[in-house]
Amino acid sequence: MKHILVIDDDPVFRLMLETFLTKNNFLVTSVGTSSDALRTIKKTLFSLCLVDLRLPDINGLELLKEIKNLTPDLPLILMTSFVDVRTAVKAIKSGAYEYITKPVNTDELIIAIQSALKSDNKVSKETPSTEDTSFYHYGRSKSSLETLKAIELVAPTNLSVLINGESGTGKEFAARLIHARSKRNNKPFVAIDCGVLSAELGPSELFGHVKGAFTGAGFDKAGHFELADGGSIFLDEIGNLPMEVQVMLLRVIQERQIRRVGAGKSQEIDVRIIAATNDNLKDSVAKGLFREDLYHRLNEFSVSVPSLRERKEDIEGFILKFMKDANKELGKSIEGFSEEAMDIMVKYSWPGNLRELKNVVKKTVLMTDSTGQSVVSPEIIPYELRVSPGISSENTFGGYDLKAASLKQEREYILSVLEKVKYNKSSAARILNIDRKTLYNKLKLFNIEI
Ligand SMILES: Nc1ncnc2c1ncn2[C@@H]1O[C@H](COP(=O)(O)OP(=O)(O)OP(=O)(O)O)[C@@H](O)[C@H]1O
Numbered sequence: 523m524k525h526i527l528v529i530d531d532d533p534v535f536r537l538m539l540e541t542f543l544t545k546n547n548f549l550v551t552s553v554g555t556s557s558d559a560l561r562t563i564k565k566t567l568f569s570l571c572l573v574d575l576r577l578p579d580i581n582g583l584e585l586l587k588e589i590k591n592l593t594p595d596l597p598l599i600l601m602t603s604f605v606d607v608r609t610a611v612k613a614i615k616s617g618a619y620e621y622i623t624k625p626v627n628t629d630e631l632i633i634a635i636q637s638a639l640k641s642d643n644k645v646s647k648e649t650p651s652t653e654d655t656s657f658y659h660y661g662r663s664k665s666s667l668e669t670l671k672a673i674e675l676v677a678p679t680n681l682s683v684l685i686n687g688e689s690g691t692g693k694e695f696a697a698r699l700i701h702a703r704s705k706r707n708n709k710p711f712v713a714i715d716c717g718v719l720s721a722e723l724g725p726s727e728l729f730g731h732v733k734g735a736f737t738g739a740g741f742d743k744a745g746h747f748e749l750a751d752g753g754s755i756f757l758d759e760i761g762n763l764p765m766e767v768q769v770m771l772l773r774v775i776q777e778r779q780i781r782r783v784g785a786g787k788s789q790e791i792d793v794r795i796i797a798a799t800n801d802n803l804k805d806s807v808a809k810g811l812f813r814e815d816l817y818h819r820l821n822e823f824s825v826s827v828p829s830l831r832e833r834k835e836d837i838e839g840f841i842l843k844f845m846k847d848a849n850k851e852l853g854k855s856i857e858g859f860s861e862e863a864m865d866i867m868v869k870y871s872w873p874g875n876l877r878e879l880k881n882v883v884k885k886t887v888l889m890t891d892s893t894g895q896s897v898v899s900p901e902i903i904p905y906e907l908r909v910s911p912g913i914s915s916e917n918t919f920g921g922y923d924l925k926a927a928s929l930k931q932e933r934e935y936i937l938s939v940l941e942k943v944k945y946n947k948s949s950a951a952r953i954l955n956i957d958r959k960t961l962y963n964k965l966k967l968f969n970i971e972i
Contacts, residue, residue, distance in 0.1 A: 523547065523548065523549045524548050524549065524569040524570065524639060525548070525549040525550075525551065525566070525567070525568050525569050526543055526548045526549070526550050526551075526568065526569065526570050526571070526572060526635070527550075527551050527552070527553070527559065527562060527563065527566075527568045527570070527571045527572070528540065528543075528550060528551070528552035528553070528571075528572045529552075529553055529554075529556065529559045529571065529572065529573045529574060529577065529585070530552070530554065530572075530573075530574040530577075530601065531554045531555065531574065531576075531577055531578050532574070533554065536552040536554065539552065539572065539626075540552055542628060542631075546632060548635075551566065551568075555577060555578060555579050556577050556579050556580040556584075556585040556588075557579060557580075559571075559573075559585065559589070560585075560588055560589070560592070563589060563592055563593060563596070564592065568593075568596060569596075569597075569639060570596070570597045570598075570599065570635060570638055570639060571589065571596055571597070571598050571599070572598075572599050572601060572635075573585065573586065573589075573598055573599070573600055573601065573618075574600075574601050574602075575600055575601070575602040575609060575610065575613065576602075582600070582609070582613065583609065583612060583613055586598060586600075586613055586617060586618060587617075587718075590617045590718050591718075591720065591723075594617075594718060597619045597638035597639065598617065598618045598619055599618065599619055599620050599621065599622060599634050599635065599638055600613050600614075600618050600620070600621040600622070601621070601622055601623075601624055601626060602621055602622075602623060602624060603623065603624050610874075611689050611690055611873070611874040611877065611878065612689070614689075614690075614877065617715060617717070617718050619634075619638045620634045620637070620638060621881070622634050623885075623904070627885070627888070627889065629888055630885060630888055633851075633852065633888070659839055659840065659843040661833055661835075661836030661839060661840065662835070662836065662839070663828075663832075663833035663834075663835045663836045665828040665832050665833050666828065666833050666836055669696065669825060669826065669827055669828060672823075672825045672826075673696055673699050673700055673703070673825060674703060676700060676823045676825065677699070677700045677701075677702075677703035677704050678703065678704055678705065679704075679823075680794055681822040681823045682775075682794070682795045682796070682797070682819060682820050682821070682822045682823070683697075683700060683795075683796045683797070683822070683823050683824070683825055684760075684797050684798070684799065684803070684820050684821040684823070684824045684825070685697060685796065685797070685798040685799075685824070685825045685826075685827060686798070686799060686800070686803075686824060686825070686826045686827070687798070687800060687826060687827030687828070687829070688800050688829045688875055689800050689874065689875065689877070690874045690875035690876055690877030690878060691827040691828065691829055691830070691875040691876060692827050692875070692876050693758070693798040693800075693827050694713060694756060694758060694798065695876075696825060696827050697711075697713070697754070697756040697796040697798060698711060698756075700754070700796055700825075701753065701754040701756075701794075701796070704754065704794070706752060706753045706754055706794060709750075709751075709752035709753030709754075710749060710750050710751075710752070710753040710754075711750070711753055711754050711756065712746050712749050712750035712753065712754070712755050712756065713755075713756040713758060714727070714728070714746050714755065714756065714757060714758065715758045715759055716757055716758060716759045716760050716761075716762045716763040716767075717758075717759040717762040719762075719763060719764065719767060720764065721764035721765075721766045721767060724763070724764055724766075724767040725766075725767060725770055725783050726739070726743070726745065726782075726783045727745060727746060728745045728746050728747055728767065728770070728771070729745040729747055729748075729770070729774070729780045729781065729782055729783065730742075730743050730744045730745030730747075730748055730780070730782035730783065730785075731743055731745075731782050731783035731784050731785075732782050732783070732784040732785045733784075734784065735782070735783045735784025735785075736783070736784070739783075739784070742782070743782075744782075745780070745782065747774065747780050747791055747793055748780065748789075748791070750793045751791055751792060751793060752792055752793075753793065753794070754793065754794040754795070754796055755793050755794070755795055755796070756796045756797075756798070757795060757796070757797040757798070757820075758797075758798050759798065759799065759800070760797040760798065760799050760803070760820065761799045761800075761801040761803055761806050761811075761812060763812075765811075765813075768812065768813045768816050769813070771816060772813060772815060772816045772819065774791070775795065775816075775819050775820075776819075778790060778791060778792070779791060795820060797820045803817055803821075804817070829872075829875055830872040830875045830876065830879065831871060831872065834868065837867065837868045837872075837879070838864060838867075838868060840876060840879055840880075841859065841864070841867055841879065841883055842858070844879065844880045844883035844884065845858070845859075845883055845887055845898075847880075847884075848883055848884040848887035848888070849887060851884075852884075852887060852888055854887055854888070854890070854892045854896075855892050855896060856887045856890050856892055856896045856897070856898060857896050857897055858897055858898070859886075859897065859898040860897050860898065860899050860900065862899075862900045863886075863897075863898045863899055863900045863902070863903055866900060866903050866907050866908055867879075867882075867903065867907065870907045871969060882903070882904060882907065885904070886898045886902045886903060889902050890902055905929055906967060906969075908929075909929045909930055909933055909967075909968060909969075929968075932964070932968075933968040933970070936950070936954065936961075936964060936965075936968065936970065937970065939953050939954055940970070940972065945972050947961055947962070947972070
């Protein structure tokens with residue numbers, strides 16, 4: 523029986539989850555604070571962890587990092603309100619497997635749990651073949667075509683590639699395409715998130731270790747570079763690589779050799795490096811946080827993956843692609859989105875890019891009844907999207923949907939107060955009689971940027 527750890531400070535919600543998960547044949551332990559969570563994780567082997575992003579004693583992202591340090595392979599699913607979607611996107615980068623939004627839809631929860639348990643959710647994933655990317659949709663906008671052209675140009679070479687782009691735009695997808703179109707495509711593609719590599723464990727994760735190299739090194743272990751030999755290694759979030767590990771990586775690139783931690787001898791290695799970042803690495807170089815020599819080694823060729831805002835004309839195509847995938851995965855037969863629903867989707871700003879789009883499409887497919895006229899209607903689309911700027915027609919609020927209408931009013935009222943106080947958030951919060959944190963959350967929810 524799979525053992526799930528639930529971390530949430532709301533006792534009623536915990537009880538509800540416990541009851542639901544137990545009914546679905548899971549063994550459940552639940553805790554209300556992060557300190558209890560960490561203590562429990564040290565003592566028990568869990569198959570999966572459900573984490574609320576807002577806990578009283580620690581920032582959810584910090585907790586994620588601590589859990590990842592303790593148990594890098596434990597799949598984590600975040601539970602968050604829509605207000606937190608941006609944070610959830612960050613959390614995915616820090617190693618969470620998936621996020622689901624509150625109020626939790628139980629069907630969605632079960633699907634997320636099953637798919638997290640199926641995936642090995644290791645720090646690295648190997649793709650030995652091209653299957654992932656052999657049939658793909660890349661969009662037809664000018665910026666998408668430019669990216670695709672760059673990918674196709676560089677793929678057959680052995681150049682190191684640095685992929686830039688916001689979170690969730692498809693940098694890893696681009697890396698997989700590059701590998702798939704290279705001569706190395708019958709060899710492994712190994713992806714690793716540098717954000718989870720600490721200065722202590724990073725060298726052993728990347729380059730392996732020999733038995734007894736450090737406390738806890740009970741056996742010889744190959745690192746990701748060895749696993750990728752002959753193929754490509756994808757170093758995601760390269761900007762997060764600790765300085766000590768940057769030095770070691772540079773040496774490996776220069777010498778084309780690796781040495782397992784604690785080993786006496788080096789070994790030859792043939793790995794193509796594809797790195798990705800959503801920070802401005804040049805800035806990090808200027809600030810002395812990233813080595814300039816390493817930057818140039820990694821950036822022999824650069825590929826920029828555009829945000830969804832820069833390729834709005836592609837949104838519809840991606841929606842249909844993700845809808846088809848979701849139909850297949852969920853056993854549904856949704857045929858499309860109504861015109862109004864599509865309009866909302868296209869106008870939204872998608873801060874989480876393709877990842878957020880894919881998530882929302884999957885959710886709407888799940889919630890749409892596939893009997894009768896199986897088209898996604900506006901009421902199914904999450905409120906956050908419906909109240910975002912640029913969307914104002916009555917229909918986009920689902921016609922008679924009272925909650926969406928009042929959210930719209932709330933947004934307009936907040937904007938008018940902000941204008942009155944010349945965008946001073948403290949004054950606005952005082953007038954609105956809410957605390958600053960609540961105001962910040964509402965600004966995020968309503969996509970109000972000041
Ligand atoms: N061209 C594409 N066609 C279909 N799906 C795509 C495409 N590009 C990206 N995706 C999907 O969008 C999601 C986000 O992509 P990916 O993980 O590659 O983004 P990323 O930029 O690497 O994110 P992060 O910065 O958070 O690491 C994934 O589920 C991926 O499969």
